[in-house]
Amino acid sequence: MELTAEEIVLKYKDGRNDLTILNELNVTFKPGAVNVLIGPSGSGKSSLLYLLSGLRKATSGVIKFNDILISDTTGTEKIRYENFGFIFQHSFLIPYLNVTENICMARKDMDLKSKAEELLKKLKIQDLAKKKIYQLSGGEKQRVAIARALVKEPSVIFADEPTASLDKENAKNVFNILRKNSKDKIVIIATHDTSLINENDHVFVIDDGKIMEQNPDNDTKEPLQSRKKRKK
Amino acid sequence: MLNPLLYYIKNKGKGLLLLFAIVVCVLGVVFVSTIILSISDTCKPLMVYPYENFTAVRLLNDDKPDAESELSEKAALSDCIPMKVSVFDFKLITVSSSSMIMNFEDKTDIGVIMDKCAVQLTEGVLPEKGKNEIIVHENILKNKKLKLGDELNSYKITGAFSGKPVFGLGYMDSTAAEEEFKQPRTYIVFADNDVRSRLKELSADDWKVYTIDDANQDLDNSFSDLNLILAISIIMLTISISIAIAALVFSQYASRYDEFAILNTIGYKKKSIIALIIKEILIISIVGWAIGYGLALLGIWLVYINVYRNTGQTMNIFNIVALKYSFVPLICSVLFTLIPTTRKICKTDLISIIERRN
Ligand SMILES: Nc1ncnc2c1ncn2[C@@H]1O[C@H](COP(=O)(O)OP(=O)(O)O)[C@@H](O)[C@H]1O
Ligand SMILES: [Mg+2]
Numbered sequence: 001m002e003l004t005a006e007e008i009v010l011k012y013k014d015g016r017n018d019l020t021i022l023n024e025l026n027v028t029f030k031p032g033a034v035n036v037l038i039g040p041s042g043s044g045k046s047s048l049l050y051l052l053s054g055l056r057k058a059t060s061g062v063i064k065f066n067d068i069l070i071s072d073t074t075g076t077e078k079i080r081y082e083n084f085g086f087i088f089q090h091s092f093l094i095p096y097l098n099v100t101e102n103i104c105m106a107r108k109d110m111d112l113k114s115k116a117e118e119l120l121k122k123l124k125i126q127d128l129a130k131k132k133i134y135q136l137s138g139g140e141k142q143r144v145a146i147a148r149a150l151v152k153e154p155s156v157i158f159a160d161e162p163t164a165s166l167d168k169e170n171a172k173n174v175f176n177i178l179r180k181n182s183k184d185k186i187v188i189i190a191t192h193d194t195s196l197i198n199e200n201d202h203v204f205v206i207d208d209g210k211i212m213e214q215n216p217d218n219d220t221k222e223p224l225q226s227r228k229k230r231k232k
Numbered sequence: 233m234l235n236p237l238l239y240y241i242k243n244k245g246k247g248l249l250l251l252f253a254i255v256v257c258v259l260g261v262v263f264v265s266t267i268i269l270s271i272s273d274t275c276k277p278l279m280v281y282p283y284e285n286f287t288a289v290r291l292l293n294d295d296k297p298d299a300e301s302e303l304s305e306k307a308a309l310s311d312c313i314p315m316k317v318s319v320f321d322f323k324l325i326t327v328s329s330s331s332m333i334m335n336f337e338d339k340t341d342i343g344v345i346m347d348k349c350a351v352q353l354t355e356g357v358l359p360e361k362g363k364n365e366i367i368v369h370e371n372i373l374k375n376k377k378l379k380l381g382d383e384l385n386s387y388k389i390t391g392a393f394s395g396k397p398v399f400g401l402g403y404m405d406s407t408a409a410e411e412e413f414k415q416p417r418t419y420i421v422f423a424d425n426d427v428r429s430r431l432k433e434l435s436a437d438d439w440k441v442y443t444i445d446d447a448n449q450d451l452d453n454s455f456s457d458l459n460l461i462l463a464i465s466i467i468m469l470t471i472s473i474s475i476a477i478a479a480l481v482f483s484q485y486a487s488r489y490d491e492f493a494i495l496n497t498i499g500y501k502k503k504s505i506i507a508l509i510i511k512e513i514l515i516i517s518i519v520g521w522a523i524g525y526g527l528a529l530l531g532i533w534l535v536y537i538n539v540y541r542n543t544g545q546t547m548n549i550f551n552i553v554a555l556k557y558s559f560v561p562l563i564c565s566v567l568f569t570l571i572p573t574t575r576k577i578c579k580t581d582l583i584s585i586i587e588r589r590n
Contacts, residue, residue, distance in 0.1 A: 056583060077501045078499070086497055086498060094491050
């Protein structure tokens with residue numbers, strides 16, 4: 001199982017000019033460990049997640065999930081529905097539904113109730129099952145979003161800044177939950193917080209429109225700027 | 233499948249507000265247009281229905297001794313019945329119309345006229361020959377607040393009848409009748425289509441021939457102003473309703489793009505999101521329409537029972553025109569929801585809605 005991006009170019013219109021965000025980027029993600037995308041704000045981490053999940057179209061290039069071409073098909077919803085789970089920064093939940101109902105929105109063609117309960121227990125929020133979204137703290141909301149992503153047993157989980165609104169403790173928890181799920185799932189986390197990374201994670205650095213896998217032997221906390229210079 | 237009732241079940245206040253708006257709009261449109269249109273419903277029995285049975289012929293030229301023989305070339309004289317007409321006011325809810333009394337000479341049998349006009353005596357007795365006595369349609373009694381024994385246009389009312397056409401029938405006192413019918417000026421002619429068209433050949437200088445077609449034409453003419461007022465009020469009502477409903481649905485749905493973006497991100501097709509919106513708005517609009525229409529019928533029925541029936545006015549409670557107008561608020565709520573939301577959902581990259589917030 002793998003998710004690959006080949007020769008990806010992404011340009012945004014910026015007034016009259018094109019702004020090149022990703023420039024002939026190549027990368028492959030696999031299960032086994034969490035894949036952490038790091039890079040300064042504005043480097044294109046979120047954009048890459050949107051391209052990989054078919055939420056946005058690249059200017060050029062090919063994205064494949066196993067043998068399914070994602071970059072060319074217009075209706076990527078089915079793949080997302082069946083294979084992908086998403087955890088975004090905040091309030092990525094439907095405000096008028098309660099916790100369990102939000103989780104069960106993941107798929108309407110399956111009965112997810114008992115699995116949802118199980119997940120809530122695992123995430124230690126079983127008491128919140130009937131609570132409305134506005135009654136939850138940032139950390140609790142994020143765990144609900146995680147539960148919704150996991151409940152349908154997706155093959156790929158995309159997490160965009162999943163810890164941005166959380167304190168250190170909760171942020172660590174979220175990373176650990178995602179790590180636990182990375183054995184048989186491709187987990188891709190975009191973050192600018194390098195302090196949460198540990199030695200077993202696969203770290204990818206986006207900078208200048210390119211992506212580079214960081215050598216596991218290197219110090220992950222090394223400043224991006226100097227790293228970039230050294231690689232050149 | 234996304235449940236189209238879910239949003240309104242979870243947001244009862246918003247659902248009820250929208251439902252209420254649609255109910256009030258449908259109720260208003262149906263009620264107002266039925267009441268306005270009822271004026272013509274009441275006028276038909278006065279102005280049109282009598283002429284379904286006979287054609288009125290009036291001699292315009294005072295000095296025409298051969299009038300009767302000229303008439304007999306067009307219709308059998310036995311079908312041409314001389315009469316004297318007098319008119320009186322008939323009050324309607326907003327305006328006033330008029331009805332007529334037809335008085336005959338003693339040799340005319342009122343029973344025969346009643347048969348030909350398909351009206352039946354319901355109370356009292358037939359008028360006596362040689363006296364100023366009449367019978368009137370029961371709606372005339374109600375409208376004029378009269379009872380048997382009272383006078384109308386100085387004729388004594390001896391009975392009332394029911395039936396489609398509304399008018400009064402009777403005899404005149406002998407001396408007046410002798411004077412009036414020496415040289416009759418007005419006839420009612422019980423005529424089929426052939427006779428009717430032959431009567432139309434009478435010289436327009438000498439004769440005025442008034443048929444069912446003329447009656448319908450006159451009704452239409454006298455209601456063209458009213459129809460214009462109705463059209464204008466319906467259009468104004470429609471515009472204000474459209475603005476109100478558009479503002480309401482627009483604001484309700486504009487606050488839900490996040491939700492639609494989330495659904496699309498987690499894998500629901502834009503098509504099924506639009507289908508969800510269509511189902512939601514159709515359900516609420518149709519329920520609102522049904523309640524509004526039902527309440528309007530109830531209101532109209534109450535007005536009928538308490539006002540119209542007592543005053544001998546007629547009302548078509550299930551008015552097709554009002555029914556047609558009632559769909560305007562329904563169509564407004566559906567279109568003003570669907571057009572902006574489907575445009576936005578189809579045209580925008582939904583993830584940018586989430587992106588902007590993040
Ligand atoms: N829809 C868009 N249209 C134009 N520019 C965009 C759009 N989305 C993002 N950008 C720009 O692309 C760059 C990369 O953004 P993003 O992918 O969000 O980066 P990151 O997630 O690493 O912060 C930024 O400069 C941002 O302003
Ligand atoms: Mg980002």
